Amino acid sequence: MHSSTEETSAVRVLIRAHQPEPPNASEVGLFVFDFDSLYELVRLSVDPKYADFNFTRFALYRNAKRVDADDKMYVRLLRLASPLEMASTIAVYAGAAASVSATLWVLVQAFERMYNLKLNREKLQLEIQKLKRDLSADSKDLMEPDAIDVMETLEERGAREYLETVEKRLARSAIQIEEVIIEIALKGQR
Numbered sequence: 001m002h003s004s005t006e007e008t009s010a011v012r013v014l015i016r017a018h019q020p021e022p023p024n025a026s027e028v029g030l031f032v033f034d035f036d037s038l039y040e041l042v043r044l045s046v047d048p049k050y051a052d053f054n055f056t057r058f059a060l061y062r063n064a065k066r067v068d069a070d071d072k073m074y075v076r077l078l079r080l081a082s083p084l085e086m087a088s089t090i091a092v093y094a095g096a097a098a099s100v101s102a103t104l105w106v107l108v109q110a111f112e113r114m115y116n117l118k119l120n121r122e123k124l125q126l127e128i129q130k131l132k133r134d135l136s137a138d139s140k141d142l143m144e145p146d147a148i149d150v151m152e153t154l155e156e157r158g159a160r161e162y163l164e165t166v167e168k169r170l171a172r173s174a175i176q177i178e179e180v181i182i183e184i185a186l187k188g189q190r
Contacts, residue, residue: 009184011090011100013073016083016179023080023175031175032075032086033062038166039073039090040066042106045159046150047071047099055158060165071096084175089185104182106150110163111180114171 015035019027041059044050044066058064070091077087092100154160170177 009092011092011104012076012181012183012185013088013090014179014181014183015086015177017086017175017177019080019082019084019175021082023084027174028080028084031170031173032078034166034169034173035086036073037066038110038163038170039103039107041159041163041166042110043067043071043099043103045154045157045163046102046106047096049096049099053157055162057162059162083178092184102150106154108180108182110167111177114167115177 017031037060041055044053044055044059049071050067053059053066059066070093073088073090075086075088077085079085090100090103154163
């Protein structure tokens with residue numbers, strides 16, 4: 001586990017979503033749970049740290065232990081006004097930079113499929129380059145992951161069906177993502 005005093009960068013993920021007025025508590029709770037589950041399942045799929053994780057139906061359970069505390073996505077803001085906004089952060093320590101960039105890439109692909117969003121890939125690439133510069137020595141090979149390699153990894157790990165299950169739940173949710181903004185907050189910029 002990385003200490004809280006260790007220098008890290010962070011990825012900020014801001015989503016804006018349309019929801020019925022007013023959303024009921026279960027819709028909000030399930031949306032946040034499914035959004036977090038999608039992130040964690042992707043992270044488990046692409047991060048070599050979790051190579052021994054066994055994907056089963058239990059991975060989708062509410063009390064499942066999936067990723068370590070250092071690798072979790074933490075909610076910094078949840079506003080239920082219209083549009084709903086949720087701002088989250090993911091810590092990026094030097095050894096996790098490539099895994100975080102691969103995770104973001106898979107999430108962007110999923111959002112584009114589920115919501116027919118046109119996300120700004122060029123901006124995401126610039127953010128990944130900023131992360132690479134910040135973590136220079138340990139991330140010299142950091143770049144946008146190759147689509148074929150990532151999809152093969154998901155298949156090999158047996159994760160694809162579980163990711164698709166969560167994607168379907170999010171797509172059927174009354175809360176529908178309309179915008180996703182991903183930014184890298186370099187050390188000292190939190």
